[in-house]
Amino acid sequence: MGSTIPVIDQYLSQPDAFHPGVSLDNVIFSFHDHQLKILLIQLKGLHQWALPGGFIFKEEEVEQAAARILTGRTGLTDVFLQQFHVFSQRTRTLATMTRTMLEEEGHQLPKGHWLEQRFLTIGLYALVQYERVRPKPDEFSVACCWYDLNQLPELIFDHREIIQKALDSLRRHLNYQPVGYTLLPKEFPLKSLQAIYETILDRRLERSNFNRKILSYNILDRKDKLYTGASNKAPYLYSFNEERYFQALKQGLDKAF
Amino acid sequence: MGSTIPVIDQYLSQPDAFHPGVSLDNVIFSFHDHQLKILLIQLKGLHQWALPGGFIFKEEEVEQAAARILTGRTGLTDVFLQQFHVFSQRTRTLATMTRTMLEEEGHQLPKGHWLEQRFLTIGLYALVQYERVRPKPDEFSVACCWYDLNQLPELIFDHREIIQKALDSLRRHLNYQPVGYTLLPKEFPLKSLQAIYETILDRRLERSNFNRKILSYNILDRKDKLYTGASNKAPYLYSFNEERYFQALKQGLDKAF
Numbered sequence: 001m002g003s004t005i006p007v008i009d010q011y012l013s014q015p016d017a018f019h020p021g022v023s024l025d026n027v028i029f030s031f032h033d034h035q036l037k038i039l040l041i042q043l044k045g046l047h048q049w050a051l052p053g054g055f056i057f058k059e060e061e062v063e064q065a066a067a068r069i070l071t072g073r074t075g076l077t078d079v080f081l082q083q084f085h086v087f088s089q090r091t092r093t094l095a096t097m098t099r100t101m102l103e104e105e106g107h108q109l110p111k112g113h114w115l116e117q118r119f120l121t122i123g124l125y126a127l128v129q130y131e132r133v134r135p136k137p138d139e140f141s142v143a144c145c146w147y148d149l150n151q152l153p154e155l156i157f158d159h160r161e162i163i164q165k166a167l168d169s170l171r172r173h174l175n176y177q178p179v180g181y182t183l184l185p186k187e188f189p190l191k192s193l194q195a196i197y198e199t200i201l202d203r204r205l206e207r208s209n210f211n212r213k214i215l216s217y218n219i220l221d222r223k224d225k226l227y228t229g230a231s232n233k234a235p236y237l238y239s240f241n242e243e244r245y246f247q248a249l250k251q252g253l254d255k256a257f
Numbered sequence: 258m259g260s261t262i263p264v265i266d267q268y269l270s271q272p273d274a275f276h277p278g279v280s281l282d283n284v285i286f287s288f289h290d291h292q293l294k295i296l297l298i299q300l301k302g303l304h305q306w307a308l309p310g311g312f313i314f315k316e317e318e319v320e321q322a323a324a325r326i327l328t329g330r331t332g333l334t335d336v337f338l339q340q341f342h343v344f345s346q347r348t349r350t351l352a353t354m355t356r357t358m359l360e361e362e363g364h365q366l367p368k369g370h371w372l373e374q375r376f377l378t379i380g381l382y383a384l385v386q387y388e389r390v391r392p393k394p395d396e397f398s399v400a401c402c403w404y405d406l407n408q409l410p411e412l413i414f415d416h417r418e419i420i421q422k423a424l425d426s427l428r429r430h431l432n433y434q435p436v437g438y439t440l441l442p443k444e445f446p447l448k449s450l451q452a453i454y455e456t457i458l459d460r461r462l463e464r465s466n467f468n469r470k471i472l473s474y475n476i477l478d479r480k481d482k483l484y485t486g487a488s489n490k491a492p493y494l495y496s497f498n499e500e501r502y503f504q505a506l507k508q509g510l511d512k513a514f
Contacts, residue, residue, distance in 0.1 A: 020277040022377060058375060062345040083342055086379050088319040118315060120279060122343050172433050172509075252429075254511055 015114045018055040023094070024062060024122040025053035025159070026070050026081070027166035030130035031183040031192070036149040036199045037130065038163060039073060041141040045104040046097065048156040051163070052144070053121065066124045073144055074133045080182040084169035085123045087158055092119050097156060101140050125166040127182035149199065171200050175253040181245060187223055187237040190214065217253055219245040272371045275312040280351070281319060281379040282310035282416065283327050283338070284423035287387035288440040288449070293406045293456045294387065295420060296330060298398040302361040303354065305413040308420070309401070310378065323381045330401055331390045337439040341426035342380045344415055349376050354413060358397050382423040384439035406456065428457050432510040438502060444480055444494040447471065474510055476502040 028039040040049040052073040056065040066081050095116040099109045109115060130146070137144040147153060149167075152160065170179065179200070180193045194210045214220065223237040285296040297306040309330040313322040323338050352373040356366045366372060387403070394401040404410060406424075409417065427436065436457070437450045451467045471477065477495040 019375065019377065022279060056345070059347060061347060062343055062377070085340055086319055086343060088313070090316060090318060118276065120276065120319070172429065175511075176429050254432075 017057055019058055019060075020114060021117055022120050022122065023053055023055055024066050024069070024124060025051040025162055026066055026073075027051060027123060027125040027163055028070065028074065028128060029125060029166075029170070029183065030128050030133065030146065031196055032130040032146070034192075034195045036196070037146040038149055038152070039133070039135060039144065040147050040153070040155075041073070041137060042143040043097065043101055043141050043156070045100045046156065047154065049147075049153045049159075050141075050156045051159050052138075062122055062124075066122075066126075070126055072138060073136055074128060075136065076128055076132060080127045080178065081124050082126075082169075082173065082177065083122060083124050085162075085165050086120055087123060087162060087165075088118075088120045089158060090118060092121065092157065093117065094119050105139075121162070123162050123166060125170060127177075127179060129183065129185055131185060167200065171202075174200055176249055178240075178245065178249060181240045181242075187239050189235050189237055190220075191235070193238075217244075217248050219248050219253075274314055276315055276317075277371060278374055279377050279379065280310055280312055281323050281326070281381060282308040282419055283323055283330075284308055284380065284382040284420055285327065285331065285385060286382060286423075286427070286440065287385050287390065287403065288453055289387035289403070291449075291452045293453070294403040295406055295409070296390070296392060296401065297404050297410070297412075298330070298394060299400040300354065300358055300398050300413070302357045303413065304411070306404075306410045306416075307398075307413045308416050309395075319379055319381075323379075323383075327383055329395060330393055331385060332393065333385055333389060337384045337435065338381050339383075339426075339430065339434065340379060340381050342419075342422050343377055344380060344419060344422075345375075345377045346415060347375060349378065349414065350374065351376050362396075378419075380419050380423060382427060384434075384436060386440065386442055388442060424457065428459075431457055433506055435497075435502065435506060438497045438499075444496050446492050446494055447477075448492070450495075474501075474505050476505050476510075 026039075030037045030039070039052060041052050042049050052069060054065065054069040056062060060068070062083065063081060067077070067079065070079055070081065071077055093116055095109065095113075098115045102109050135144040135146065149163075152163070155163075170177075173179070174197070180196055183196055184192055190211055191207070193214065194205055194207065197210065198205050219241055220238040221241045223239060283296075287294045287296070296309060298309050299306050309326060311322065311326040313319060317325070319340065320338060324334070324336065327336055327338065328334055350373055352366065352370075355372045359366050392401040392403065406420075409420070412420075427434075430436070431454070437453055440453055441449055447468050448464070450471065451462055451464065454467065455462050476498055478498045480494040480496060
């Protein structure tokens with residue numbers, strides 16, 4: 001949790017630097033090899049994995065803190081981030097996890113420390129381009145890497161529930177947010193966009209039907225060059241026409257797929 | 258803010274009873290006289306109006322606290338409540354407002370009290386049936402009543418922004434949440450449902466087109482008796498077929514209106 005080395009000291013010595021009782025967790029999605037992926041970290045001293053999260057400095061707004069934490073794990077700035085839910089189970093305390101991590105580092109969590117309280121956590125999802133990310137563990141983690149959405153490892157706390165809720169939200173936002181645009185490289189074959197829709201909607205879509213509908217919005221520009229990936233159809237590459245795309249999102253891409 | 262008399266003392270004397278640094282605000286929508294309405298309170302000593310909100314007891318989850326506060330203002334239990342956003346501007350302190358209200362009551366806000374910190378507020382929207390609500394001020398307010406969405410009074414802090422964001426969320430949730438079902442009485446003419454869609458989508462819909470599409474979902478049961486309201490067409494009343502309606506919402510009512 002957190003993104004820079006001094007934060008570990010601040011957790012212990014300057015609790016007043018942070019907004020009390022609230023953390024945040026980023027569900028960072030990317031698309032690669034026909035799969036939606038999620039960026040996870042493995043915390044020191046724990047075998048479970050976790051979402052990259054952290055705390056909110058008093059002078060930060062929620063989105064600024066989430067962007068800072070995301071930059072720390074991905075190297076990216078200017079990323080699409082969207083709040084989706086606050087998780088507030090009464091048993092949400094970070095004490096056990098934090099104590100384990102701190103002891104691994106030779107620190108102690110003082111008795112009665114603010115980390116022992118119940119923490120609300122604000123869930124945000126981020127959509128990033130896989131190719132642009134260099135995953136980077138923070139000072140509390142031994143690993144940071146992409147997992148297939150369908151093959152997640154054991155997760156701490158309610159992090160599996162947070163991921164599920166992020167997906168549910170993404171499904172409902174699919175017609176209003178620039179989902180394909182932020183996950184895909186500038187030029188892409190239609191089948192990549194279809195795979196994103198299929199994963200998020202959790203059902204197969206018929207190819208020609210999908211193509212017809214998505215093209216009918218007039219938000220994609222066809223490129224001259226051909227897609228060179230493995231395919232005996234050698235389909236065209238497309239890119240989003242930004243002006244028409246963002247105009248269409250305001251109304252919602254409301255045709256059923 | 259808050260719903261029962263003892264809360265005022267707890268604010269001052271038992272800050273540890275509440276989750277620190279976080280409040281919540283309910284945007285309570287109803288539908289009456291062809292209009293969407295919002296329930297607002299007028300705080301003692303302030304001319305501005307405010308959303309009914311409050312704090313979260315340490316043993317409560319967010320939704321429980323929101324339901325408690327909503328019950329206090331409306332008398333209703335078992336209401337449709339949905340989180341939509343956390344507001345975290347760095348200047349969000351409740352100190353000035355709280356001090357004014359407390360002084361009206363003969364109390365003082367101690368210097369350095371936790372209410373002077375920045376507060377995050379969690380926005381939730383609620384959808385209720387107008388006829389079932391008996392609006393009731395709390396101990397901090399002189400009035401509690403419905404306002405037309407299009408004729409809102411002056412509001413404190415960022416409450417106008419919170420309402421706008423609630424509406425944006427409602428627009429995006431319209432195909433997935435039981436919006437018409439929770440706002441309307443059990444039996445209603447189609448034109449009431451159309452008026453709800455028009456207000457939330459903020460545009461006029463063509464009547465026969467709306468009727469054709471909404472009926473094509475097969476989620477409405479037509480009643481034998483006729484609508485007795487003023488209309489020279491004397492249209493039928495309808496009710497939602499709960500089984501088919503909730504099944505359809507899972508997929509999303511994704512026809513464009």
